[in-house]
Amino acid sequence: MADWKFAHVTDIHIGSTRSYRYNPAWVDNWRTAAQQLRAIRPELLLVGGDLTRDGSLHDYEFDGSRAEIEAAGVQWHAIPGNMDTGNKHTDRQGALNDRDDIACNVTEAQLGVFRERIGDFPWTFVHRDVRFSGCYEIIAGTALPSAQVLDRWLDELATLPHTRWHVMLNHYPLFTESPDEPACDITSPTDYLRWYFAVDPAPRRRLLDAYRRAGVTHVLSGHIHCRRPPRTFDGITYCFGPSTAMPQWADRWADGDASLGFQVFTVRPDALDVEFVPLARVSDRTDGWGPAGHPKPEARHR
Numbered sequence: 001m002a003d004w005k006f007a008h009v010t011d012i013h014i015g016s017t018r019s020y021r022y023n024p025a026w027v028d029n030w031r032t033a034a035q036q037l038r039a040i041r042p043e044l045l046l047v048g049g050d051l052t053r054d055g056s057l058h059d060y061e062f063d064g065s066r067a068e069i070e071a072a073g074v075q076w077h078a079i080p081g082n083m084d085t086g087n088k089h090t091d092r093q094g095a096l097n098d099r100d101d102i103a104c105n106v107t108e109a110q111l112g113v114f115r116e117r118i119g120d121f122p123w124t125f126v127h128r129d130v131r132f133s134g135c136y137e138i139i140a141g142t143a144l145p146s147a148q149v150l151d152r153w154l155d156e157l158a159t160l161p162h163t164r165w166h167v168m169l170n171h172y173p174l175f176t177e178s179p180d181e182p183a184c185d186i187t188s189p190t191d192y193l194r195w196y197f198a199v200d201p202a203p204r205r206r207l208l209d210a211y212r213r214a215g216v217t218h219v220l221s222g223h224i225h226c227r228r229p230p231r232t233f234d235g236i237t238y239c240f241g242p243s244t245a246m247p248q249w250a251d252r253w254a255d256g257d258a259s260l261g262f263q264v265f266t267v268r269p270d271a272l273d274v275e276f277v278p279l280a281r282v283s284d285r286t287d288g289w290g291p292a293g294h295p296k297p298e299a300r301h302r
Helices: 024-040 061-070 109-116 145-157 192-196 202-214
Strands: 002-007 044-047 077-078 123-127 130-134 166-168 218-221 228-233 236-240 261-268 270-277
Touching: 002 024, 024 061, 024 202, 024 261, 044 109, 077 130, 109 145, 109 192, 202 236, 202 261
Parallel strands: 002 044, 044 077, 130 166, 166 218, 218 236
Antiparallel strands: 002 261, 123 130, 228 236, 261 270
16 A cells, blocks of 8 residues: 555644734735645645634634635644633632633533534544544543533444554644553642643543543644653553644653654554644734733633
C-alpha cells in the first residue's frame, strides 16, 4: 500500500468582527495554514477543537469557522474545544481572579450548538485501514447528557474491529506530564494552569481504560498551544499539537515548542510518522481589539 497523509490542526480560533473582541492576525495565520494544506494535499484533516474565538458566546462564529475550514479543500472532521463550548467543569472558583471559572463551565446547550453548526460527536470511522475517532474528553465524568452519550460510545468503541492504527482526537491533553499524575488544586496559584490544561485523574482513568480496550495507538490533543515531541506510555503515543493562532505555555517544558503551525502524519505499511509544519508566514497585524483570556461577563461588550 502506498504511503498517504493526514493532518492535525487545532486551536485555530477564527473570530468575528461582530464580536466584542477580534484578532485578524489569527485569521491570517489560519489562511496561511490552509494554503499550506492545499499544497500538501492530505487525505483527511482532523480539527482538534477551538475552531472559534468565542463560539460559546457567539453562535454565529461557527459559520465563519466552518467556511474557513472548508476553503482548505480537504475532507475534515472536528471535535469541540473549550472556547467553542465552555471549559472543564468545576464547582469552585480558581486562583485567577480575572475569570469566573464556574460561569465558564461547558453546558449542554453549548454542545448542542456545536452539533448543529459543525457536526455530531463523538464519531469513529475507518479510512484506508486506519480507525479515526474523536470525542470531547473534558465532559467525561460530568452530569451532562452528552457525558452519558460519551460513556456508551466508549463502551461500543471497544467492540469494533481493531486496526493497525487507531487515532483518537481530543482537545484537552489527558495529562501534562504522565498518565498517573495526581489531581491539581484549582484554588492554588501554582496548580491552576496544570488544572486548566489537562483532564482530572478520575475521568482520565475512564478514558484511558476505554482507549486501551479499543486499541487506540495515538492520541492527538491541542489546548496548550505548545507542541511537544510525541511520548509513548503503555503502548499509546501522545501527540501534543501546536496552535495556528498564537503561542502559549512555551516555558512549561524544556522540550516544548510554541511555534505556530500544524502536524502532518504519514501512514506507512509499518509506521505512523509525524512531522511539524511551521506556518510559512506568521501575521504581524495589530489592528484587533478586546481583552484576552476568559473575561468576566461585565468585560464582554456584546
